Amino acid sequence: MSSLFKSRLKHGYQAIKSVEQAKINERYRGFPKILTDITSEELMRKLVSICPTEAINNNPLSIDLGKCIFCGACEDFIEDSPIKFTNNHKIFAFNREQLIVTSEIDQDYFKRLKPNIEIEKLFKRSFKIRNVSAGGCNGCELELSASFNVNFDAARFGIDIVASPRHADAMVITGPITKNMQIATLRTWEAMAEPKVCILFGSCAISGGIFHQSNELAREILSNFNTLLYIPGCPVHPLTFIAAVKRLIGWGDDEP
């Protein structure tokens, strides 16, 4: 018994007090700043060829965060690289095109994006989530469940995981959607009551990520879903997930 009390005392209060103020260690790769898009052909070619997921495009230089797996190769292995990753973890978008970062995009760009106003009215302070793992490597699944642990505690914002799609407002897809998960994913969506939204969690779900060249994927089924939130990462950091869903359901920068 005494060790239980000792553990409890030492445990103290673990939850991050303010998820809005929280900063991730500076080594973390979040928002990539593109310093300049004036680069030589040679450098451009190197950047494009090193990227494992074809996230980098030229003319002008851009990174598609929906494809990027934040491996840092384009920064660490290229001399005089114009790409610099920052630890700004608040990266998410409400439509696919918003995920393309160019040199004109600044740190606060994602903060200024506005979600669909209807969603905010419907779900504020109560947002129930059903996860469908569809070929993910278990990295995103672990980070999604970490969002609900004692440290991140997403439940304080009314965001919660439910066991049945019947109770869910949102389907969160992790993984690139394999052919074998096609039917299960569609059935989960069908089983959910309206109104419902789909959230793509991680670069695999958004674009196929590191598996984009696999021929075991069935990504075409995504067109059946009402996707309103795209959260990049490989895996997504729990703070990114919480910040993103908070914006979607109208918490904005507020905290309880």
Place this chain on the structure above:
Amino acid sequence: MEWCTAQNQVIRSRNEIPYRELNEFQKEISDYLDRNFRLIAFDVINLKENEDKNIRNLIAILSNDDHSNLKVATTEIDIREKVPSLSLKYPSFAIFERILAEEHGIDFKEHPYLKPMRDINFPFIYPLSKELHQVGVGPVHAGIIEPGHFRFTCEGEKVLSLEISLGYQKRGVKQLLLKYLKEKQPLTKIFALAESIVGDSSVAYAHLFSIIIESLANIFPDKRDLAIRGIFSEMERIAMHIADLSAIANDVAYLSTSAFLQALRTQIINNLLAICGSRFGRNFFGIGTNRLDFDADTIENMRKNLIDVRNSFINICDDFFSNAMIIARLENTSIFTKEYAKILGQVGISAKASGLPIDARSNHPYGIYRNFPIYPYTLKNGDVYSRAFIRYIEVQQSIKFILEVLDYFPVKEKNDFDKPILKMPELMKDSFCINIVEGFRGEIASFVTTDSKKDILDIIIVDPSVHNWYGLSVAMRNSAISDFPVTNKSFNLSYCGNDM
């Protein structure tokens, strides 16, 4: 006749793999297995370039853990002919034969149940008795876990059989990897893919790929880099074992322990984050050296952090494992005996909890484990309690290991590589190499061959889950169906590692 003896990480010529006629091959396998060898891998491998379409080379890799040696041999089969199955006598072959039947259409005579491993539409065994009922779970589960289907055949509450149907996670990752290796894609890309084979074992897979390519290319990294790799691997093990214990505590509704352990896991993985920018230790390994070195602050912080984690951890587990309610709930739940563990070829946690000391860190040491081997502890009971307790012991072992390595920490001597190389190095031609690392679930084994043009010819990767899923089925027999969640957590097997 003796087979070719190989060691972990040691490169040999491809011609040294002895060829046997099928009947000799099978007979010799049975001789070895009767002499304390166990099966590591049994698969089709591309050994010759430009092969006949119907001819396949089968390879078997066996291990004698007491003497740290591995045996390999190969045989040739024609897929149009039936092949006698080894599964009835040696059930550890059953899974591999099922995979071969599915992927290559090999028909194994007398195999008890040649169900495809990754075909989700294959029907289940259906009980004929009206006394029995079935319960189906998945592929989408109630929590946040990977997809898989479990079909229980029960008599009342008692589970008579559990049929596990996987394949939902099949992304063709092995084919993709082989393609990237053959195309000589940048190594950062190969590592990124390798780390996503099983994302909760990213470090173990990155470790495996670093030693695969380094052994094939005769690259010897500095001791200090090897030490750092060992530290990373143990950090991953600590984090995942703590997560598993937290999940077990959660499943028996002991929520205080579950919450304390969640916080501890965060403490460990945030330490990895502070070193390499990823909570899972990704994007850190490389060929020749690692992407970063440890500076004095890193070492000091890690030491402090680990001592702190150890104190909390021992306190938390002291309460958990001595709580009478917990003991009553976990002890003798889903017993998996040593005999079963042995004939089913179990590895990792489920082997150790059932009394089999199988651990690549001392049986087939690699990297820094050659200097600091970690010897496995075993328990005899094979119940959920033992599988949980083994994790408790291993976390402490790993912390001790890291602290020791940090104390000894060599300075960097050679400066061949100040950065990991980016281009695929030149490999030895016509060679093969077996590489084994110990992930937190158990051994991850690989077999790679190269061709005469110094390119990679073929690769086999065996995740520990491939062996161990079968163990979960057997452990569930005669248990109550309500024991399944906690039993499943005590095995904690990988779906994507099985499906690839």
